[in-house]
Amino acid sequence: MTLFHFGNCFALAYFPYFITYKCSGLSEYNAFWRCVQAGATYLFVQLCKMLFLATFFPTWEGGAGVYDFVGEFMKATVDLADLLGIHLVMSRNAGKGEYKIMVAAMGWATAELVMSRCIPLWVGARGIEFDWKYIQMSFDSNISLVHYIAMAAVVWMFTRYDLPKSFRLPVTVLLGLCVYKAFLMELFVHVFMLGSWTALLLKAVLTGGISLCSLFLFISLVHSN
Amino acid sequence: MFEEASEVFDNMFKSSFPLTFIVFLPAVLILVSPLPAEAAHEFTVYRMQQYDLQGQPYGTRNAILNTEARTVEAEVLSRRCVMMRLLDFSYERYQKALRQSAGAVVIILPHNMSTMPQDIVQQFMEMEPELLATETIVPVYFALEDDELLSIYEQTLMSSSSQGSASAAEVLLHTATANGFQMVTSGAQSKAMSDWAITSLEGRLAGVGGEDLPTIVLVAHYDSFGVAPWLSYGADSNGSGVSVLLELARLFSRLYTYKRTHAGYNLLFFVSGGGKFNYQGTKRWLEENLDHTESSLLQDNVAFVLCLDTLGNGNSLHLHVSKPPKEGSPQHALLTELEMVISSQYPEVKFSMVHKKINLADDTLAWEHERFGIRRLPAFTLSHLESHRSTLRSSIMDMRPHVDLKKLSRNTKIIAEALARVIYNLTEKGTPGDLQIFTEQMQVQKEHLSSVVDWLTSQPRAAQLVDKDSSVVNTLEYHLGRYLKDVKKHTVKADKRDPEFVFYDQLKQTMNAYKVKPAIFDLLLAFCIAAYLGMMYLAVQHFGVLYGVMRRVIQPKTKQH
Numbered sequence: 001m002t003l004f005h006f007g008n009c010f011a012l013a014y015f016p017y018f019i020t021y022k023c024s025g026l027s028e029y030n031a032f033w034r035c036v037q038a039g040a041t042y043l044f045v046q047l048c049k050m051l052f053l054a055t056f057f058p059t060w061e062g063g064a065g066v067y068d069f070v071g072e073f074m075k076a077t078v079d080l081a082d083l084l085g086i087h088l089v090m091s092r093n094a095g096k097g098e099y100k101i102m103v104a105a106m107g108w109a110t111a112e113l114v115m116s117r118c119i120p121l122w123v124g125a126r127g128i129e130f131d132w133k134y135i136q137m138s139f140d141s142n143i144s145l146v147h148y149i150a151m152a153a154v155v156w157m158f159t160r161y162d163l164p165k166s167f168r169l170p171v172t173v174l175l176g177l178c179v180y181k182a183f184l185m186e187l188f189v190h191v192f193m194l195g196s197w198t199a200l201l202l203k204a205v206l207t208g209g210i211s212l213c214s215l216f217l218f219i220s221l222v223h224s225n
Numbered sequence: 226m227f228e229e230a231s232e233v234f235d236n237m238f239k240s241s242f243p244l245t246f247i248v249f250l251p252a253v254l255i256l257v258s259p260l261p262a263e264a265a266h267e268f269t270v271y272r273m274q275q276y277d278l279q280g281q282p283y284g285t286r287n288a289i290l291n292t293e294a295r296t297v298e299a300e301v302l303s304r305r306c307v308m309m310r311l312l313d314f315s316y317e318r319y320q321k322a323l324r325q326s327a328g329a330v331v332i333i334l335p336h337n338m339s340t341m342p343q344d345i346v347q348q349f350m351e352m353e354p355e356l357l358a359t360e361t362i363v364p365v366y367f368a369l370e371d372d373e374l375l376s377i378y379e380q381t382l383m384s385s386s387s388q389g390s391a392s393a394a395e396v397l398l399h400t401a402t403a404n405g406f407q408m409v410t411s412g413a414q415s416k417a418m419s420d421w422a423i424t425s426l427e428g429r430l431a432g433v434g435g436e437d438l439p440t441i442v443l444v445a446h447y448d449s450f451g452v453a454p455w456l457s458y459g460a461d462s463n464g465s466g467v468s469v470l471l472e473l474a475r476l477f478s479r480l481y482t483y484k485r486t487h488a489g490y491n492l493l494f495f496v497s498g499g500g501k502f503n504y505q506g507t508k509r510w511l512e513e514n515l516d517h518t519e520s521s522l523l524q525d526n527v528a529f530v531l532c533l534d535t536l537g538n539g540n541s542l543h544l545h546v547s548k549p550p551k552e553g554s555p556q557h558a559l560l561t562e563l564e565m566v567i568s569s570q571y572p573e574v575k576f577s578m579v580h581k582k583i584n585l586a587d588d589t590l591a592w593e594h595e596r597f598g599i600r601r602l603p604a605f606t607l608s609h610l611e612s613h614r615s616t617l618r619s620s621i622m623d624m625r626p627h628v629d630l631k632k633l634s635r636n637t638k639i640i641a642e643a644l645a646r647v648i649y650n651l652t653e654k655g656t657p658g659d660l661q662i663f664t665e666q667m668q669v670q671k672e673h674l675s676s677v678v679d680w681l682t683s684q685p686r687a688a689q690l691v692d693k694d695s696s697v698v699n700t701l702e703y704h705l706g707r708y709l710k711d712v713k714k715h716t717v718k719a720d721k722r723d724p725e726f727v728f729y730d731q732l733k734q735t736m737n738a739y740k741v742k743p744a745i746f747d748l749l750l751a752f753c754i755a756a757y758l759g760m761m762y763l764a765v766q767h768f769g770v771l772y773g774v775m776r777r778v779i780q781p782k783t784k785q786h
Contacts, residue, residue, distance in 0.1 A: 004747045012754045016761050023765045128407055128739040129265060135750070142761075219772070220779045 005134075006125040012138035013117060016145060017110055024102050029095075031103050038089045038107020043115070045085035049078050067190050076183035082108075083179065086148075086155050097156055097222065105152040109145045117141055136200055143200075143207050150211035151178040153218050163221070170217060177210055265406070266373045270331065270736040271455040273365040274357055275415055276689070277727040278502055281588065284357050287364040288415040288731040292328035293741065294377070294406040297321065299385035304328040306408040308378055310370075311335060312345065316352050323361065330365045331408065331736075333378060334456075339626055350616040353452040364410075366736065367453045367621075377406055377738050397749065407739040415731040422716040423448075423499035423726075424693040425506035426702055428474070428709030429522065430481045430492040439528040439555065440491040441644070442602075444507065444593060445470040446500020446534070447686060447701065451621030454687030455733045461627045462618040464681035465537030467496060468674050469637045471704055475673065476641055476663060478708035488648040493522050494709055496701055499688050499717065501619065502726050503589045507596045509717040515600060523602065528555035530604035531644075532593040535618060536636045537628035537678070539609030541575035542567070545591075546605045547583045547598045555647065556603045562643040562652065569658030571639060579611065607640065625682040630675050638669045677704075689728040 021027060026035070057075060089104040117137055125134040154174045157163060163171065177184075185206070189199045274284035295305040297318045302325040309318065310333045322330055335341055356365070368374060384403045432438040445466035449459020458464075474494050480486040499505035514521040536542075544563065550556035560578065567576045583595045590596060591613035597604035609632075610617065617623055645662045646652060663669055684697065691697050693716050706712045719726050 002744075002747065004744075004751070008747065008750050008754055011758065015758045016765075019758070019762050019765050023762075023768075128409065128741065130404070130740045130742045215772075215775060216779065219775050223776060223780070 003126060005130070006121065009121050009125045009134045009138045012135065013113065013121065013141045016142045017106070017113065020145065021106060024106075026099075026102055026106060029099060031099070031106075034093055034103045035107035035110065037092075038104050039111030039114075041085050041089050042108050042111035045081050046115070049081050052078060052081075067187075069187075072183055072186065073180075076180050079179050079182070083151070083155055083175065086152050087159055090152070090156060090159075101149065101152040101156050104155075105145075105149040108152070109148040112144065112148075113141050133196065136196055139200055140203070143204050146211050147178070147181070147207045150174075150207070150214045153214045154178060157214075157217060157221055160221075164224075167217060167221060170213070174210060174214055174217070181206060181210070265740045266377060266738045268368055268371065268374055268736055268738075270366040270368045270410070270734050271453040272415070272732045272734065273361070273367070273453055274451075275729040275732075276502070277417075277724070279588065279725055280723075282360040285361045285363065285365045286415075287329075287362060288410065288412060288734070290329040290364050290366070290408055290410045290736070292408060294331075294381045294408050294738070295327075296378070296382045296385040298382065301325075302327045306331060308333065308381055310378065311341065311349060314349065314352075316355060319352075319356070323363070327363060329363050329408070332365070332367050333370050333374060334367055334621075335370050338622060338624060346622050350620040350622050353616065353620050356452055366410075366734075367456060368736070374738075380404055381406055397745075404740045405743060407741045409737045409739065410734045411737065412731045412734040415729040417727045418689070418730050419721075420718055421689070421728050422693045422718050423502075423506050423688055424691065424698045425498045425510055425715045425717070426496040426698070426705055426712065427510070427715065428494045428705040428712040430474075430477055430494075430709060432481075432490045432492070433484075433487045434489040437526055438489055438491050439526045440493055440522045441528050441555075441648070442493045442495060442523070442530040442597075442604075443470055443473060444495045444497060444530060444532045444597075446497040446504065446506070446593060447681075447697070448498055448500050448502075448688040448691060449623070449686045450501035450619045451623070451687070453621060453732070454689045455685050456621040457685050457687045458621075458624050458682045459686055460625050460678065460682045461537040461623050462535045463500065463533075464678050464686075465535060465628050465633055466533035467681060467701075468633065468677040469533050469536050469640065470494060470496065471677055471708075472637050472669060472674055473641055473644070474705065474708040476667065476669070477644075479667065480645070486649075490528065490648045491522055494705065496705065497593070498691065498698075499726070500593060502688055504593050504596045505717050505726055506715065507593060510715050511596060511600050511602075513715065527602050528647075529559060530594060530597045530602050531559070531640075532597075532604065532606040533640070534593060534606050534608045535610050535615075536608065536640075537633045539632065540573060541577070541609055541611070542607060542636065542639065543609065543611055544576070544578045544605050544607055545594065545613070546578060546580055547595055549578070549580055550603070550605075554603065556605065558647050558652075559643060562646040563639065565652070565658040566639055566642045566646070570642070570661065571635060574635070574639070581613075609636070625679065628678050628682075630671060630678070633678070634669050634671045634674050637674065638663060641669065689730075689732060 021035075053075065057071070086104050086108060089107065090100045093100050093103055095103075120137065121134060124131070154171060157167070157171050158175055185199065185203055188194060188202060194202065272285065272288060275286060276283055290306060292304055292306045294308050295302055296308055297313075299305070302322055305327055306329040307322040307327045308331045309322075312335075314332060319330065338346065380403065384399070384405065446463050447467045449457040449462070449464070451457030451459070477492055480488070481492075495507070495510065497504065497506040497510065500507070511523070514523040518524075542563070544560060546556075550560055564576060567574050581591060583590070583598055585599075592606040592608075594604035594606045617627070641663050642661065646656070651660070680700070681697075686697055693714065698714070702712055702714065
C-alpha cells in the first residue's frame with residue numbers, strides 16, 4: 001500500500017525482537033557478535049537443508065488440492081537439522097544455560113526474520129494492493145520468536161548429561177512437537193479448512209502451549225538441583 | 226550496540242567474500258525492486274473513441290488512469306474513477322461526474338447485450354453520438370461485466386453510498402472492513418498514429434459490345450463505428466452492405482461469364498474504408514480517378530453510382546438522393562425498376578425515395594452518395610433507414626442479432642433483380658414485372674450471405690483497427706478476387722501538415738483493480754500496533770513475575786522428590 005503501511009508491518013515484525021534483546025539482558029553480555037554467528041549458522045543449515053531437499057525429494061506432481069501427507073511429513077523430518085544447528089550454536093558458546101538459549105534463539109530467529117520476511121514485506125506491503133497477509137506475516141514472526149526460544153530451551157535440556165530419567169520422555173515429546181509443529185499446522189489448516197486468521201490464532205495457542213510446557217520443565221530442571 | 230555492529234560489518238567485509246555477497250545481494254534487490262503488480266482483478270477495458278476530423282477533436286483525450294473507484298452515488302467525485310453500469314447509466318449522471326471533475330469514467334457493459342431491456346439499449350444508442358460530440362478531457366473506458374468486476378462494483382457502490390451518513394464509529398469500522406479499489410491502467414498515454422492508412426478495395430466486371438460502355442458503380446463501406454472502436458462490430462451498418470455487395474459480385478460475375486448474358490455495362494465494385502469518417506476512402510478514390518489518372522471508368526459515361534448502406538433489417542427500403550433523377554436517365558430507370566420489382570414481387574416492402582440536398586456547411590456528409598454527388602456523378606444510396614441521423618449507423622449495440630438474414634437476402638434479391646432489369650433493359654423489351662431472374666441455380670445464397678455477415682461481425686472493424694495488412698482487408702480482397710477482375714487496393718494517408726483525420730492509439734488496455742485502504746486506516750493500524758508493542762514490552766519486562774509464579778507452583782512438587 002504505502003510506505004507507512006510497510007513501516008507498520010516492519011515495526012510489528014521487528015520491535016519485539018529488539019525489545020527481547022534489550023530486556024533479556026543479552027546486550028549486557030556483549031552478545032551481539034554471538035547472535036550474528038548463530039544467524040550465520042542458520043544460513044548454513046538452511047542451505048544444507050535446501051540441498052538435501054532438492055536432491056532427495058522430487059517435486060510433488062499430484063493433482064491440485066490433494067495433500068501429499070507422506071511427502072510433507074518427510075520434508076518436516078528434514079527440519080531435524082534445525083535442532084542440530086541450534087545445538088551446534090549452543091555448544092560453541094560457554095556460559096549459563098539461559099544465556100546460551102537466548103543467544104541461540106535470538107540469532108536463529110532474527111536470521112530467519114531477515115532472510116524470509118524482509119523482502120516479502122518490502123515488496124508486498126509497499127505495493128498498491130492492500131492485503132492483511134503482511135500484518136499476519138508480522139504477527140507470525142512474533143510467534144516464531146517465542147517458538148525458537150522454546151525450541152532452544154528444549155534442545156538445551158535434551159543435551160544435558162544430568163537430565164533426570166523422568167524428564168527424558170516429556171523433553172523428547174516436546175522436541176518432536178517443535179520440529180513437526182509446522183507440519184501439524186499445515187495439516188490442521190488443510191483438514192479443517194481454517195481461514196488465515198484462525199490458523200494464526202491456532203499457531204499462537206500451540207506455540208504458547210509448547211513454550212509453557214518447556215518453561216515448566218526448564219524451571220523444574222534448573223531449580224531441582 | 227551500534228559500535229559492535231560496525232565492527233562486525235568491518236570484520237565481515239575483510240574476511241569473507243560470500244558473506245559480503247549475502248548481505249549485498251538483498252540490499253541490491255531491495256533498491257531495484259519495482260512496485261509489484263499483484264492485482265486483485267485484471268480486466269480488459271476498451272477506450273472511447275479519440276480522433277480528429279478536419280481539425281476538430283472528438284472523444285476522450287486521455288488514456289492514463291490511476292485513481293480510486295467510486296460510483297455516482299458518492300458525494301465527492303473529484304479525481305475519482307466513476308464506475309457506472311449500463312443499467313443505471315444516463316447522460317445526466319455522466320455529465321454530473323464530469324462536472325465534478327471526475328478523474329475517469331468506466332462504464333460496465335453486460336456481457337450479453339441481448340439480455341438488456343430494449344429501452345435501455347435504445348437510450349444508450351441515442352447517447353453514443355452525444356458522448357462523442359464534444360471532447361472529453363478525462364479517459365472514458367468501457368468494460369465487459371464479469372463476476373469479479375461486478376463484485377468490485379458492488380463493494381464500491383456500498384462504500385460510496387454509505388459515505389457521510391454514518392457515525393464516526395461506523396466509519397472507523399467501515400474503513401477496517403471494507404475495501405476501496407484503485408483502478409490503474411497499464412498502458413501509456415494515447416498518441417496520434419501518424420501514417421495510418423485507410424484501405425479501400427475496387428474490382429470490376431467489364432461489359433461487352435463496343436468502346437464507351439456505360440458503367441454502374443456499386444459501393445459499400447466496410448468499416449464500423451461505435452463509441453468504443455474495439456466494441457464496434459457494425460453488423461447492420463455496414464456489414465450488411467458489404468455482404469450484399471459481395472453477393473451481387475458473385476451473381477453478376479456468373480452472368481458475365483456466359484456470352485449470352487454478358488451485358489453492355491461495366492460493373493465497378495468498390496468496398497470503401499473510412500466510411501464513418503466522412504467517407505475518406507471514397508473521397509481519395511474519386512480524386513485519384515478523376516483528377517490524377519488519364520483514363521478511368523469513372524471519367525466517362527457513368528450510368529449511376531449505387532451505394533449500399535444498412536440493408537440487413539426492416540420492411541422498408543429508401544432510396545436516398547440528393548437530386549431527384551430526371552426521367553429518361555439510367556438513374557430514373559433503376560428507380561422505376563426498383564419500384565416495379567418491389568410492387569410485383571415483394572408487396573410487403575415499403576419503398577420510397579428520400580430527397581435531401583447536400584449540405585456543404587455540415588461537418589460530415591450524410592450518405593456516401595453525396596461524395597459522388599459533389600463530383601457531379603449521378604449517385605444514390607439504398608438503405609432501410611429513413612434518415613442518415615439514425616443512431617443505428619454508429620452504435621456499439623449494432624451486433625449480429627441486428628441483421629435479419631431473411632430480410633437481408635430479400636433486399637439482396639430486390640437489388641439484384643432491379644439491376645439486372647436495368648442492365649438487360651428488360652422493361653423496354655416488354656418483360657413482365659414478376660419475372661424472376663435470380664432463381665434456382667442463380668438464386669441469392671442465404672448461406673453465403675450469412676457466412677459473410679458472421680465473419681464480418683466476428684471482429685471489430687473500426688477504421689482505427691483495420692490496417693492495410695489486416696485480415697479483414699486481405700479476406701475481402703480474396704473474396705473480390707474470386708469474382709472480379711483487376712482487384713486493387715487503395716490506401717489513404719492523411720496529409721502531414723493539415724490532416725483531415727487523425728486517429729489515436731491505446732484503444733484497448735488492461736486495467737487493474739487493486740484493493741486499497743484509506744490513509745486513516747494506516748493511522749488506526751499504527752495506533753493498534755503501538756499498543757500491542759507496549760503490551761509486549763511490559764510482558765517481556767515482567768517476565769520474571771511469570772517465572773516466579775511458575776517456580777512457586779513447581780517448587781512444592783520438586784521438594785517431594
